[in-house]
Amino acid sequence: MKGIQIQGVEKSFSKRKILQELDFTFEAHKIYGLLGRNGAGKSTLLNIITDRIFATSGQVIVDGEVAKNNDAALSKIYLSSEMNAYPASIRLEKIFKMTELFYGDFDYTLANNLAKQFDLDLQQKFGKLSTGYRNIFKFIVALGVPAEYIFLDEPTLGLDANHRDLLYQSLSTSYIERPRTFVIATHLIGEVASLLERVVVIDQGQVIINGDLEDVLEQSYLISGPEKEVSEYTKNLNVIGKERLGKISSYYVYGKLDDECFLPDVVTIEHLDLQQLFIHLTNPRKEQ
Amino acid sequence: MKGIQIQGVEKSFSKRKILQELDFTFEAHKIYGLLGRNGAGKSTLLNIITDRIFATSGQVIVDGEVAKNNDAALSKIYLSSEMNAYPASIRLEKIFKMTELFYGDFDYTLANNLAKQFDLDLQQKFGKLSTGYRNIFKFIVALGVPAEYIFLDEPTLGLDANHRDLLYQSLSTSYIERPRTFVIATHLIGEVASLLERVVVIDQGQVIINGDLEDVLEQSYLISGPEKEVSEYTKNLNVIGKERLGKISSYYVYGKLDDECFLPDVVTIEHLDLQQLFIHLTNPRKEQ
Numbered sequence: 001m002k003g004i005q006i007q008g009v010e011k012s013f014s015k016r017k018i019l020q021e022l023d024f025t026f027e028a029h030k031i032y033g034l035l036g037r038n039g040a041g042k043s044t045l046l047n048i049i050t051d052r053i054f055a056t057s058g059q060v061i062v063d064g065e066v067a068k069n070n071d072a073a074l075s076k077i078y079l080s081s082e083m084n085a086y087p088a089s090i091r092l093e094k095i096f097k098m099t100e101l102f103y104g105d106f107d108y109t110l111a112n113n114l115a116k117q118f119d120l121d122l123q124q125k126f127g128k129l130s131t132g133y134r135n136i137f138k139f140i141v142a143l144g145v146p147a148e149y150i151f152l153d154e155p156t157l158g159l160d161a162n163h164r165d166l167l168y169q170s171l172s173t174s175y176i177e178r179p180r181t182f183v184i185a186t187h188l189i190g191e192v193a194s195l196l197e198r199v200v201v202i203d204q205g206q207v208i209i210n211g212d213l214e215d216v217l218e219q220s221y222l223i224s225g226p227e228k229e230v231s232e233y234t235k236n237l238n239v240i241g242k243e244r245l246g247k248i249s250s251y252y253v254y255g256k257l258d259d260e261c262f263l264p265d266v267v268t269i270e271h272l273d274l275q276q277l278f279i280h281l282t283n284p285r286k287e288q
Numbered sequence: 289m290k291g292i293q294i295q296g297v298e299k300s301f302s303k304r305k306i307l308q309e310l311d312f313t314f315e316a317h318k319i320y321g322l323l324g325r326n327g328a329g330k331s332t333l334l335n336i337i338t339d340r341i342f343a344t345s346g347q348v349i350v351d352g353e354v355a356k357n358n359d360a361a362l363s364k365i366y367l368s369s370e371m372n373a374y375p376a377s378i379r380l381e382k383i384f385k386m387t388e389l390f391y392g393d394f395d396y397t398l399a400n401n402l403a404k405q406f407d408l409d410l411q412q413k414f415g416k417l418s419t420g421y422r423n424i425f426k427f428i429v430a431l432g433v434p435a436e437y438i439f440l441d442e443p444t445l446g447l448d449a450n451h452r453d454l455l456y457q458s459l460s461t462s463y464i465e466r467p468r469t470f471v472i473a474t475h476l477i478g479e480v481a482s483l484l485e486r487v488v489v490i491d492q493g494q495v496i497i498n499g500d501l502e503d504v505l506e507q508s509y510l511i512s513g514p515e516k517e518v519s520e521y522t523k524n525l526n527v528i529g530k531e532r533l534g535k536i537s538s539y540y541v542y543g544k545l546d547d548e549c550f551l552p553d554v555v556t557i558e559h560l561d562l563q564q565l566f567i568h569l570t571n572p573r574k575e576q
Contacts, residue, residue, distance in 0.1 A: 038418070038451075130326065159475070161476075187449055
């Protein structure tokens with residue numbers, strides 16, 4: 001079976017549970033958004049999947065094989081993160097070659113082409129790059145490796161809007177030319193949303209959403225109107241947040257609406273975008 | 289006259305011109321977006337305005353007075369940026385008091401309230417904060433000072449979507465309660481846009497846009513259709529970018545449309561959002 005299965009994965013540091021029994025699958029040939037607040041456990045999960053740190057319990061299965069200590073399985077996975085630091089004195093071109101030694105056939109044509117588009121001189125040494133260009137370079141390496149599962153942890157850190165736009169376009173083009181799995185962990189939810197097919201939301205070490213982006217957005221609602229009518233209409237719904245502006249109350253809802261329930265004229269229903277949904281799902285509940 | 293006037297400001301490092309004769313005004317009681325690519329000169333400009341570095345020529349006038357070496361004028365300006373580093377061992381509460389010594393009346397009520405909302409413990413030492421919380425703390429300090437002109441250089445660096453949302457809301461609320469000038473330099477153009485009244489775009493050391501956001505967006509167009517019709521319709525317009533997808537050409541235009549020109553049915557016109565406009569205005573022109 002193709003895909004990466006996370007089976008009962010838990011992780012504790014000291015006595016704190018960082019990840020609590022995660023069970024889900026990254027399916028093959030999809031673009032995923034992996035979303036979570038700072039400290040939610042995203043990076044820990046990525047490091048467990050790529051065998052950089054051990055899970056306290058549970059296991060990761062890659063295309064049917066246990067990944068732990070399994071070089072063949074692990075070579076199918078590539079993680080690009082803050083932790084990929086290369087020696088400062090090495091030229092970028094050389095790093096492509098080093099990467100090929102570990103991961104096999106490197107796509108030099110794609111990498112050279114991307115370097116040109118991003119205006120990145122490959123004769124430079126890694127240590128000379130700005131934060132933005134370091135991340136651009138790591139992204140180019142990630143697209144060049146032949147791995148089937150590419151994890152990108154905050155790939156747009158330090159990039160200006162133009163370079164972020166080019167990065168999203170390049171990822172999309174490369175995915176169409178060679179379908180594989182991308183998992184993008186990012187805080188810039190609004191602008192990455194249009195790239196994603198599936199979305200996994202981690203909150204306090206648990207997966208609280210795992211679904212097709214379209215289905216997820218389909219059941220995300222902003223319901224507004226006078227407090228009395230809105231609270232009546234939403235009384236059996238999954239309300240994830242509330243706001244009030246003057247006489248208008250806005251309730252954020254995730255889940256199915258109640259078709260039986262009468263909708264008064266003064267109440268309006270809109271859909272949320274992914275970033276709004278995420279914020280309301282993961283905000284700590286306050287007493288209303 | 290209220291406001292900050294930038295008069296003929298130039299800056300060179302070695303022989304490279306970073307800023308080329310800037311002439312414009314930050315008006316009082318407005319929220320500005322200061323937008324530019326990495327390396328465009330934004331931070332250099334902010335450092336000149338706050339007298340942290342010298343201009344090669346030109347001057348900065350604050351409410352009618354030359355700012356250089358003028359403590360009274362400079363105390364009206366507050367810049368929050370990467371450069372505000374506090375000693376690691378100082379508690380956050382203490383930093384409020386230190387700030388008050390320099391800038392006068394500090395708004396402790398607002399600052400304590402914001403700290404609570406952001407879940408930031410003010411008994412902590414500065415050195416213990418994560419990147420995100422460092423920037424949250426600096427933002428709280430910036431809102432607490434009584435200065436009339438607040439410059440925020442990338443205030444959302446390291447913040448997750450929830451905290452960015454809360455930051456934008458807090459800024460907006462504080463601005464309504466005590467109108468003053470905010471200048472926000474940021475790469476997250478899409479999500480900051482709804483806060484802004486005015487926008488200044490710097491490209492390669494020059495101001496290429498300075499206007500009301502509404503007016504700027506009003507003259508930003510995406511014109512799409514078959515290549516022949518689109519290129520004919522736009523031939524006298526200010527085309528800032530072109531894209532092609534299959535048989536459809538999309539031209540990005542900034543400026544007035546030609547009312548005399550016949551618009552064929554097959555050509556559609558939409559408005560751009562600020563981030564799209566920015567990207568196309570500041571992308572290096574390629575041969576088409």
